Amino acid sequence: MKADKDEKRLLRYTYLLCIVCFLNLTILKQPLDAGALIMAAVTCVLIGYSYFILRRYYPDGDKHIFLFASVLSVIGIVMIYRLDMAASIKQVIWFAISVTGFILTVVILPDLKRFNRLKYVYLVGAIIFMGMATVIGTEINGSKNWVVMGSIHFQPSEFGKLFFVAYLAATLKDYNNDFRKLIQPAVVVMVCLGFMVLQKDLGSALIFFGISVTMLYMATSKVKYVLACAGLFAAGSFVSYQIFDHVRLRFMIWQNPWPYANNQSYQVVQSMYSIASGGLTGTGLGLGHPEYVPVNTSDFIFSAICEELGILTGFAIIILYFLLFYRCMRAAFYVEDDFSRLLAVGFSSMIACQAIVIIGGVMNMIPLTGITMPLVSYGGSSMLITFLALGIIQKISEEGR
Amino acid sequence: MNDITKNIKTVMIVFLVFFIGVISYLTYFEMIVGPQIVANGGNKRVWVQRNDVLRGTIYDRDMRALTKSIKVSSDVQKREYTYGPLFAHALGYLDVKYGITGLERKYDDQLISSNIQDTITNFIKYKGKLPEKVGNSVITTLDYQVQKKAYDALGSNRGAVVVLNPKTGEILAMVSKPSFDPNSLEEDWASINSNKGKPLINRATAGLYPPGSTFKVITASSAIENISGIMERTFQDNGKIVFNQNESLSNYNGEVLGNITFKQAFVHSSNVAFGTLGMELGNSKLKDMAEKYNFNKDTPSDGVTIENSRFPSYNFYEKGNIAQSAIGQSEVLATPMEMALAASTIANDGVMMRPYLVSQVVKSSGETVKTIGSESIRQVISTSTAATLKSFMRAVVTEGTGTGAAIPGIQVCGKTGTADHQDADMGSTPHAWFIGFAPYENPQVAVAVIVEEGGQGGGVAARIAAQVMQAALSK
Numbered sequence: 001m002k003a004d005k006d007e008k009r010l011l012r013y014t015y016l017l018c019i020v021c022f023l024n025l026t027i028l029k030q031p032l033d034a035g036a037l038i039m040a041a042v043t044c045v046l047i048g049y050s051y052f053i054l055r056r057y058y059p060d061g062d063k064h065i066f067l068f069a070s071v072l073s074v075i076g077i078v079m080i081y082r083l084d085m086a087a088s089i090k091q092v093i094w095f096a097i098s099v100t101g102f103i104l105t106v107v108i109l110p111d112l113k114r115f116n117r118l119k120y121v122y123l124v125g126a127i128i129f130m131g132m133a134t135v136i137g138t139e140i141n142g143s144k145n146w147v148v149m150g151s152i153h154f155q156p157s158e159f160g161k162l163f164f165v166a167y168l169a170a171t172l173k174d175y176n177n178d179f180r181k182l183i184q185p186a187v188v189v190m191v192c193l194g195f196m197v198l199q200k201d202l203g204s205a206l207i208f209f210g211i212s213v214t215m216l217y218m219a220t221s222k223v224k225y226v227l228a229c230a231g232l233f234a235a236g237s238f239v240s241y242q243i244f245d246h247v248r249l250r251f252m253i254w255q256n257p258w259p260y261a262n263n264q265s266y267q268v269v270q271s272m273y274s275i276a277s278g279g280l281t282g283t284g285l286g287l288g289h290p291e292y293v294p295v296n297t298s299d300f301i302f303s304a305i306c307e308e309l310g311i312l313t314g315f316a317i318i319i320l321y322f323l324l325f326y327r328c329m330r331a332a333f334y335v336e337d338d339f340s341r342l343l344a345v346g347f348s349s350m351i352a353c354q355a356i357v358i359i360g361g362v363m364n365m366i367p368l369t370g371i372t373m374p375l376v377s378y379g380g381s382s383m384l385i386t387f388l389a390l391g392i393i394q395k396i397s398e399e400g401r
Numbered sequence: 402m403n404d405i406t407k408n409i410k411t412v413m414i415v416f417l418v419f420f421i422g423v424i425s426y427l428t429y430f431e432m433i434v435g436p437q438i439v440a441n442g443g444n445k446r447v448w449v450q451r452n453d454v455l456r457g458t459i460y461d462r463d464m465r466a467l468t469k470s471i472k473v474s475s476d477v478q479k480r481e482y483t484y485g486p487l488f489a490h491a492l493g494y495l496d497v498k499y500g501i502t503g504l505e506r507k508y509d510d511q512l513i514s515s516n517i518q519d520t521i522t523n524f525i526k527y528k529g530k531l532p533e534k535v536g537n538s539v540i541t542t543l544d545y546q547v548q549k550k551a552y553d554a555l556g557s558n559r560g561a562v563v564v565l566n567p568k569t570g571e572i573l574a575m576v577s578k579p580s581f582d583p584n585s586l587e588e589d590w591a592s593i594n595s596n597k598g599k600p601l602i603n604r605a606t607a608g609l610y611p612p613g614s615t616f617k618v619i620t621a622s623s624a625i626e627n628i629s630g631i632m633e634r635t636f637q638d639n640g641k642i643v644f645n646q647n648e649s650l651s652n653y654n655g656e657v658l659g660n661i662t663f664k665q666a667f668v669h670s671s672n673v674a675f676g677t678l679g680m681e682l683g684n685s686k687l688k689d690m691a692e693k694y695n696f697n698k699d700t701p702s703d704g705v706t707i708e709n710s711r712f713p714s715y716n717f718y719e720k721g722n723i724a725q726s727a728i729g730q731s732e733v734l735a736t737p738m739e740m741a742l743a744a745s746t747i748a749n750d751g752v753m754m755r756p757y758l759v760s761q762v763v764k765s766s767g768e769t770v771k772t773i774g775s776e777s778i779r780q781v782i783s784t785s786t787a788a789t790l791k792s793f794m795r796a797v798v799t800e801g802t803g804t805g806a807a808i809p810g811i812q813v814c815g816k817t818g819t820a821d822h823q824d825a826d827m828g829s830t831p832h833a834w835f836i837g838f839a840p841y842e843n844p845q846v847a848v849a850v851i852v853e854e855g856g857q858g859g860g861v862a863a864r865i866a867a868q869v870m871q872a873a874l875s876k
Contacts, residue, residue: 214412221404261443273444275427276435289446311431315424322420326413333409341405345412356419365426 004055010067011051014074015044021078021285028286036081042092043077050099054394058106062331062397066102068324069375069390073383075317076376079305080297082286087297087378094380098387105391112395115166116339122167123188129160130195137199145201154381157196157204162385164192165211165346172219173338182216182225193236200246203357203369209233210353211346218345254367267294271303271362275311282310297378299370303362314359317376321355328390331397340396347389448497450513452476457512457536459492459504461543462573462760467492472533480505484545486580487552490603491543491572491758494583499590503603504541504758507704511762511770512536535765541704542571542760550872551576554865559853560832561604561737564869567745567838567847569775570754572705573873575738577604607708609734610851613820614670614802614858615834616729618743618790621667623690624678625786632789634663636674648721650676650728653819653857667793668801670817672728679727684715687727693781694743695753696735701778704758710735730821737849740836745847747794748814748838751787753778795841803835805863808871812841815866817858830854835862839870846873 022040026033047070054063073095081088133156137144145155171185189212196205213229240247249264257265257272270293278288290296290304297304306314328348332341354374361368372382440447456470456478467488469481480495482488493503501509515534544564551562555578564574581593581600593600602608624631640657643649652658652672658665666674679687691712692698700707713732715722725731738756746753755776762770782790794814797803802817815837822832833855838847848869850862 218408218412221408269443272430272434272438273441273446275430276439277444277446279431279435289449292445306427311427314427318420318424318427322417325416329409329413333405345409349412349416352416352419356423359423360426363426363430365423365430 007051007055007063007067010064011048014047014067014071017071018043018047018074018078021074022081024285025078025081035085039077039081039088039092043074043095046092046096046099047074050103053103054106058394058398060398061106061394062327064327065324065331065390065394065397068320068327069387072317072320072324072375075305075313076301076373076378078285079301079308079376080378082308083290083297083304084378090380091378091383094383097380098384101384102387102391102394105388106394106398109392109395112340112343112392112399113337116170116173116337119167119170122163122170125163126160126167126188126192129156129163130192132156132160133199133201134195139200145196145199145204157199157201158381158385160192161204161208161211161350162389164208165215165343165350165389168212168215169339169342169346172215172342175219177220182220185212190236197240197244197247200244201369201371202247202250202367203361203371206357206369207350207353207371210357211349214349215342215346218342250367250369254364257364267300268362268364268368270294271300271368272364274300274303275306275314275363278307278310280310280312282306282308282313284308295370298372299358299377300362301373301377302359305376318355318359321352321374325349325352328393331393335396335399337399340399344393344396347393350389351386449476451495451509452478454513454515454534454536456480456495457538457765459508459512460538460540461545461548462541462571463545464540465545467541467543467545482583485582485584487548488543489580489583489600490577490605491541491548491575492583494586496583496586499586504539504704507706508539508759508762511539515765537770538763538765539759540761540763541758542566542573543575543758544573544873544876546876547869547873548574548576550574551865551869552578552580554868555852558855558861559598559604560851560855561608561849562865562869563605563737563741563849564873565741565745565754565756565847567748567754567844570745570756571760571775572756572758573846574869575603575605575705575758577602577608604737604851606705606736606738608736608851609708609710610737610832610834610853611733611820611822612729612735612740613818613832613834614672614675614728615740615743615816615818615836615849616727616733616735617667617670617675618747618794618816618836619690619694620675620679620682620687620727621663621790621793622694622782622786623682623686624663625789626690626782627682627686628678631663636661636663636666636671636677638666638671638673640673642673642676642724644721644724650721650724664793664796667816668796670797670802675728676724679724680720682727683717684713684719684723684726687723688712688714691733693779694746695739695778696733700739700742701755701776702757703755703773705738705756707738707756708736710739729818737851740834740851741847741849744816744836744838744849745844746781747787747790748844748847749787750784751780751782753781791841794837798837802857802859803837803863805859806835806837806867806870808839808867808874811839811871811874813837813839813867813870814841814844815863817863819856819858830856833858833860833862835859835866837866837870839874846870848873 019040022036025036080091133145138146138148140146175181193205217226253265257269261269274293285308288307290307293300332344335341351374358373360366372379374386458466459468471479473479493505495501495505513536551574562576579598579600638658641651696710696712711734722731726733761772798813798815803815806813806815818834820832833852836849838844848866850866852861855861
């Protein structure tokens, strides 16, 4: 089969990328760094084995989703290894856990149609996870969206996302041109956005808005609702601008970061220097200075990649996100069930929105909001959630065939 | 949900547009924003690059080292300025915390570039053990003796001195006072910034002052080239021109010069005669000439940044302002560098030379990387006009307002200026100016001196100019 061949070729290129990058990292150090080669081997085996399982037992599903996700993860692991070796080892472990989660989702999850009745479970889950950090959150990097339990740090809103999308899918599938059916989800969305603003997590607020509008449009086919949402969002933004200092600060930095380069806008200014210093092809892995960029393994990993691997790699990453988004939407296209379809659209737009918001943010194209870059950034919860979402889409893609 | 196909397509297109938007912005950022910010002082990468190479030395024209770089540790260098405050404005300073200015900034690329070929040769020569990379050195046109003389002569006054070679445009000295010690920025920063005299400003190239009567060389240039029979004209100077009940123009100290020729008007600096000439010439002719002398224009230069001097536009009925502008008052503003160029243009038969601060860039091994030669900017006035003005300026020093600039045995030419100003934080004593050149027959040096609140131009400014020119000519 031709499709099979294409997939295998893509897989081989992924191995090649992984090996070449880690070889490069190996020879950067004196004496040679054998650890990098081990990382390459582990990553390649993980990807290869998972692909094998998918192809062997679930040949009907869309294996491109997994392949594109792997390429992005490889770029992330390589870059994190160059920036912070210990973090990279953790990231590979998380990658293993996430890929396992992905496979388990595909294996264990029964037909998704049965889950469409659990609307209120999703509702409660979404509200709990979204609200959790408001009550017991800790402020890290300027956002109060982290929960610290012993030695475990996690962002509950990441898990909230899954419930949020599931809830919207379960509710909106019942839409029958009756406006009143939209009131309940509208209230839930507003509450969630409110929590995000209170936690100073404006990036997540923007993403939830993007997801909601996309799903709303899919369910209702009505542009006027989308416009109404945009209007409400504008009004909400204006009100939060008036009320909250942190919203005003973000906006001020976005307009002109230079006067505050040494304090409030330090991060984004360093990120801009980093991207600008890389040029078209970058300085080369290990030869730039992304260490001047704060939180360079998570929020600002895109700047570090652009500096060392060039904006060409930056372009490649953006295109990969779009391809991933395209394959996910394709799953929505073929599936019959409304709930599954909305779920697929919701998760696809979640990943796409997150990528756009953070890439736009680190270039100061839009106000910078601290969120992770899906699959590439360092962070266990983010990677696990993304792979779980992709696992569900993978499942949906099988149903469609 | 019947329009699935359509809806999915719409959503895909909308997201595609977003993704293309992000890619386009990234391209725009890299092409437009990027180049502007990479060299920004806040970008630590540039400092890393600077530290990688031992910074080259800056020399004066006699190969006297003006700077020295020492490696403190593997990634920290210290820049020492041998003569401290003496060359502070000409050379600028380099400091991780306070940035990079002056010549250090202009020639940063050269001072930190070490030749790749040398690096490879050294690599073979020293069998793989790389010696330290040393940046190129810069040989300036500055002359230590002249600089020192100008610096000392200004003493504790606020002001500036610019010394040029009129034939080439070489900057022999450039002093701005008050100065500061670039070796101890860290300790002195607070006091430097609280000093009302603003020591960080390079007054020589960025100080904008009313040029006062020194501007009469430009008004005279315009008069000679535009008014026929000007040399035979006589002016009735009764000490004052009255425009209306509010506005009038008087000679310095209310002097009445009587019936005088054009030359006498120049030599004795008659405001009445030049105000009258200004009104006769009109704003456009005065402005044309001023712009030929580079007012309102970027001055081509190398190694220095020169602030644009300004000459205003007036309507024909603004008689008072036009007359004032002809004697270098109202809204006319000039840098000391501009006035030094004006003097040097007249000395150089009407040709203005591009001012430059660096004559050569050499490798650490001594090989020349590049040589910067003299270039003319333009013929500002005709040779005969220049000859006339030269004789006028000679007479200023022999019998007019500038006798204080005379040097025994050397034929000095010049023009004095006593400029009223309206700086709120200064007193009402006028600024003292002197521009000139020497010797009369074959000018070797041109100079502009301004002493803030120095009183009459024929006094302190003329005396400083004489000392500086003597130092330059004694070589």
